[in-house]
Amino acid sequence: MDRGFFASRLKRMENKELSEFMSLIGRDDIISFAGGIPDEKIFPVKELKQLINKLINIKGHSLFQYSSTDGKKNLKEYLVNYLKGQEITVNENQILITTGSQQGLDLLAKLFLNPGDTVAVEDPGYVGGIGAINSYEARIMGIEVDENGLRIDILEKLLKEGEKIKFLYLVPDYSNPSGMTLSLKRRYKLLKLANRYNFYIIEDTPYRELSFYNKPLPALKSIDNNEKVIYLGSFSKYFMPGFRIGWICGPEKIIELLTTAKQNTDLASNTLGQELIAYAGQEGIIQEQIKKIRPYYRQKLVKMEEGLTKYFPECCSWKRPEGGFFFWVKLPTGIKSKKLLKQAIKNRVAFVTGNSFCSDYRRGDNYIRLSFSNNTLSEIDKGLSILGKVINNF
Amino acid sequence: MDRGFFASRLKRMENKELSEFMSLIGRDDIISFAGGIPDEKIFPVKELKQLINKLINIKGHSLFQYSSTDGKKNLKEYLVNYLKGQEITVNENQILITTGSQQGLDLLAKLFLNPGDTVAVEDPGYVGGIGAINSYEARIMGIEVDENGLRIDILEKLLKEGEKIKFLYLVPDYSNPSGMTLSLKRRYKLLKLANRYNFYIIEDTPYRELSFYNKPLPALKSIDNNEKVIYLGSFSKYFMPGFRIGWICGPEKIIELLTTAKQNTDLASNTLGQELIAYAGQEGIIQEQIKKIRPYYRQKLVKMEEGLTKYFPECCSWKRPEGGFFFWVKLPTGIKSKKLLKQAIKNRVAFVTGNSFCSDYRRGDNYIRLSFSNNTLSEIDKGLSILGKVINNF
Known part of the structure; x- marks a missing residue:
């Protein structure tokens, strides 16, 4: 061939x-x-089985119909509320439901990247993130990780030297594979850099709820005053991955463009999965x-x-x-x-x-x-x- | 912005x-x-409810776990058998399960298209197909449709004049929006052209089972002797769309590359949807x-x-x-x-x-x-x- x-x-x-x-x-x-x-x-599983049966009784046929590209309203409502608990105030138009948060990465890469554009990532960093970026032929700039997460000083040095990046992709909490967490001091520093050098921060949070000792540090999104952070969420690690439901939260205009990108990519996320997670959230099953x-x-x-x-x-x-x-x-x-x-x-x-x-x-x-x-x-x-x-x- | x-x-x-x-x-x-x-x-819906409960009992927790990128084996087995009924002989390695057939289009565009490459489509043709191709900045070459489907003579003329196309995307049966069907004579003619001018034919078949008067004509894939046809299938129109499960059938090497592309795009399709459709197929519910x-x-x-x-x-x-x-x-x-x-x-x-x-x-x-x-x-x-x-x- x-x-x-x-x-x-x-x-x-x-x-x-x-x-x-x-x-x-x-x-x-x-x-x-x-x-x-x-x-x-x-x-x-027992709770999920009960919930599915309840949902089929309540929602009937519509549970098996297409849903709209942006996602089910009740799931977005749950997420708005969930994010409030993290001191993040957003409305439903700032959320797009995705087919797992891997799709969030793919859509962001699709929206932002021309071949040759530079993206900064953790080094070592999440393989799937690097894979999504590679698929759009961007240039990957790996930034070392130490015990306090991404080495912001190295990033700053590169930016000062004239490197231009479209975005930085990172997993600030309990990262994959390093397990490390970005310190609070570095979080503030990073937000300043994003402002000064005009790039987006893609904050991927699959493990955030898997905090085993202390409460997680404030999300970058919660301390961002300049709409520079795009937040990716996933139910896969703390609830269940089989339905492939994730979400993106970001500036309204970007969410609108990502929704267009999703329409051309897979039309919409699966309906039953969205409804199930929305109800599980509302009924406190996720929190349990x-x-x-x-x-x-x-x-x-x-x-x-x-x-x-x-x-x-x-x-x-x-x-x-x-x-x-x-x-x-x-x-x-x-x-x-x-x-x-x-x-x-x-x-x-x-x-x-x-x-x-x-x-x-x-x-x-x-x-x-x-x-x-x-x-x-x-x-x-x-x-x-x-x-x-x-x-x-x- | x-x-x-x-x-x-x-x-x-x-x-x-x-x-x-x-x-x-x-x-x-x-x-x-x-x-x-x-x-x-x-x-x-009644049958689906029974089936979901049965599946949870049989499969238990694994029903909510990730599945592999290529798709559930039992769903692929069902499809191999289903395709036999259409005189198409393939094995499981020639099938990739996708997040709706819209994702099939996206992955094919991702795999084949550099900006500026030419793709031929029906004119008028399916908006979502055109959208997927546009997302990869290809050049779209619209080929007129008449009462017998795509005007193969126009396509041939353009190819003879030196146009090079990566693939032709079409819906040969009861197309959207024209409702027209590609005649048998044109099907054979099209396959000859694909061979002579070395392009793939993407045969999208969402309405194929919705034949209201006569049996549909032989699928292009079933009369293709040269591995030039990539066949897209969807359960959305004749079974249900809510789970977003579709599939691609094509040459093994291409399916392998598309699987890699899917891994970077959304990791895998949802598990329950795949299992549900596989069982519904095996138990004759889809045929009913x-x-x-x-x-x-x-x-x-x-x-x-x-x-x-x-x-x-x-x-x-x-x-x-x-x-x-x-x-x-x-x-x-x-x-x-x-x-x-x-x-x-x-x-x-x-x-x-x-x-x-x-x-x-x-x-x-x-x-x-x-x-x-x-x-x-x-x-x-x-x-x-x-x-x-x-x-x-x-």
Whole structure:
């Protein structure tokens, strides 16, 4: 097949790393720390079943009809109210319901990016975010992450030197893969930069409700006085991902343009999923679920940290995340994560190599991402004991 | 807001016509022939409710979890079998499940189109198809439609003159808005051209099962020996649209690339919708539904033709479609459809102006699209009697 026949974006779209590790997720014979998916055992299925039946009785046939492109009014009402709880005051016209927050990223990239435009991202950062940006042939500018999140000083230096960016994409709370959180001081600093250098901040918040110790820091959107923040929300990690419902909150004019983009992309999000989440929100089921999952995942986080301390050599390092699903572990000098993965799979343990998350492919060589979300406590212990041995014998 | 800040595709994405007529659909005080949506009164809601409860019992928590990007295996199995009934032999790797077939169009445009590439479309043709192509800044080449569908002779002439196209997008059965069907002779001719001039044919089939008189003609895909046809399917018009589940069937390598594109776009389609349709297919509910809707919509088509004959002036013309949802009506010379619409809305009847569907905006001035799908028989009669009066008094 002549690949010249396809759009030039193709060479930027393919991610062999991602496809490879996705294929590891479903295998029963492997303890996999690879996926970043929630543990389905905690989904409130009994409540969902009751709610679906109730909805079919109330809404009848319309539950299976098209809904409008911008999204169901009652779901937007719930979100307006939900955002109030985060000190964010918006109206329904500032919200667009999307097919998962991955679609939010795709639509933003579609709206903003010409080939060659620059986008700043966390380094390491979310693979799917980088994938969406790559699909529109933008130039990716990776900004290092440390214990306090994105290194705003590095970003500032680049901007001062004359770099122009369309937007910065980041996950400020319990980021994927680093697990790190952007400090409050840096949040304020970042907003100032966005104003001074005229770029948007795309604040992606999938793990925000998965705060295991303290309340999350104020959202960038809540302390933004200049309409520079576009906020992406997802129900996937703290409620359920199967319905593919997410949302974007931003300046009204941008939401209007994104709605047009969505119309050409998939017409509308699925109706039953929107109604179900709206009702679950109104009836307090989502809030109940958030209360339940925090201690549930915290236990797993604690177990993973115990295992790392117990089984991994001392020269490995990590910082305990305050929430989310991931540990970002630095390997002993000289061990390359890709080689380690091959050895680990032979011993029936899997993880994701650090490379996948870094703008410069080689930068992540010495790191691995371990997710604790979808394993039992004993699997976490067993998997880490095996992986510790593999590292020690490497 | 500085519009130069956005991607250059923005100026191609906006479609005021479409937004305007979408806003007419929901109004209760208007008899609207504008929408092309199915009549929800015919959805098999009782069966769907039973099936959802059964599925939750069988599948449990996994029904609310992410599914893989390519789609649920059992839905693909159903489709392989369904396609066999159309003399199309494919395997599961040749199918990608999409978020409605609109996403199929978006992904194909994403995969194939660089700005300036040429795509041939029906003129008049489906607005959403044109929208998807416009979003990737391709050049649209409208090819006239007559009583036997797309004018293959015009396409051939352009190709002979040296036009190069990446693909042709068309709805060969009961097209939107023309209602016309591509003749068998033209189908064979088109496949020959695709081979000789090396382009793909995107065969979109939303109305194919809505054949009210005779069996539909062989699908282009079923008589294609050279892997030139990419087939788009949708459950929206003959089963239900609310879950946003569609599918693409094409050469394995292309399906693989489209799957990568989908991963960056929305990760996966919703799980419950996929499972529900797969089970409904396996248990014969979809087939039952198809049997039920044919006479149901045919009645409406007949009513609309009666009304047109009875109330419209003789100088209006149309050809009765053999299936689908639409009449494409030529107005008396000198009446512009946009002016007529204003007058019609004052009298509480709506339709879509012909312009919206034509590559050259002015070409559709003299036409209107009337949909009979979502009105009762008496609404069809009443609406057409009003519209007839408006035209007569124009």
